[in-house]
Amino acid sequence: MFSKACEYGIRAAVYIALQSLDGRRVSVNEIAEEIDSPIAFTAKILQQLSRNNIIHSVKGPTGGFQIAREDMDAVKLNMIVKAIDGDAIYVGCGLGLKECNAQKPCPLHDKFVDIRTDLSKMLKSTSLYELATGLEVGLTYLKR
C-alpha cells in the first residue's frame, strides 16, 4: 500500500508528535531507535517531511525535530503520504492503464474508485494529533 519510506515517515511523524506533546525535541537517532527503522534512511525521510513543512527541524546542539501543537491538527496523513509517495495512490489506475477514467474505464475502475475514495477520506481526515494521542494513552503502539 505505502512504500517503506512512507511507513517510516508516518511512524516517525507520529513519534515526533507524541514527544512534542511533552515539549521534547527529538533526534534522528532517538526516532530511528523508537520506531525501529534504519537511521540514515530515516534521516532522509525526515528531510523530506521538513522540506514539506510537515515537521520542524532545528540544527545544532539541543536541535532535533518537533511539531507545534497546532500543526498536529493541521497535518493529516494524506499530506505525509503525498510528500513521500506522491499522488500515485490517489490518481493512478488500479490496473496501471494510462488512460483510465469514467469515460474510458478499465474493468476494475468503478470498484477501485469506491475503495480509493474511502482510503482517501480516511487519510484526509486523520490528523497527527489523533494518532499521537492514541499512542499517549497506551491504546496503540509504534514498535515491532
Next chain:
Amino acid sequence: MFSKACEYGIRAAVYIALQSLDGRRVSVNEIAEEIDSPIAFTAKILQQLSRNNIIHSVKGPTGGFQIAREDMDAVKLNMIVKAIDGDAIYVGCGLGLKECNAQKPCPLHDKFVDIRTDLSKMLKSTSLYELATGLEVGLTYLKR
C-alpha cells in the same frame, strides 16, 4: 496497490477470458500486444498463473492460453493477486510493523482493517467472467 507484475497478470487474465469466450486460444505475443505489456515479462507472469491453475496453457503449434467457461466464474481476482503478489495486501500492517493486531495495534490499525476488508471483499467477489463480459459489451477497456 498492486505490483506491475500483478497489474499485467490481471489484464492478461481478463484478455484471455474474453478471447476464450469466443473459443480463441491466444499466444503470449498477442496478449502482450493487446494489453500493452512487455512480452517476455508477461510470459513469466502467465507461467505463474498457469502453475496456479488460474489459466490453462497448451504448448506447441496452435498452442497458447485459454480459460474454460466454468473457470471464469470460479477464478476471482483475489486468486490472481495472491498468486503473484502473495498475501501482503491482506495480511501486513499498514505501517509495516511486524506485530500489529487487535491486541497490540498500530495507530492506524482499525482504520486500515476497514479499508482492507472492503478491498478484500471486492477482490474475492469479482470473477474473471464479470470483468471479461464488461469488456465484451464495450463498457470497459484494457489498453493504454
Next chain:
DNA sequence: CAAATAAAGGACATTTTTGTCCGATTAATG
C-alpha cells in the same frame, strides 16, 4: 572563538522489482 552536536546533503552500495534473451521442451503438421 573553539569545540561539540545535530541536521542537510551528496555519493555510493545493496536489494528488489522489472524486464530481456536464449536454449530446452512439447506438440502439431506436412
Next chain:
DNA sequence: CATTAATCGGACAAAAATGTCCTTTATTTG
C-alpha cells in the same frame, strides 16, 4: 520424421527502492 510454432525455465540486465557513509553547514555552549 523433420520442421515449425508455441510455452517453459534459467541466466542475465536494467531500473527503482532501500539503505549506508561521510562531508558540510548551522547552532549552542564553555
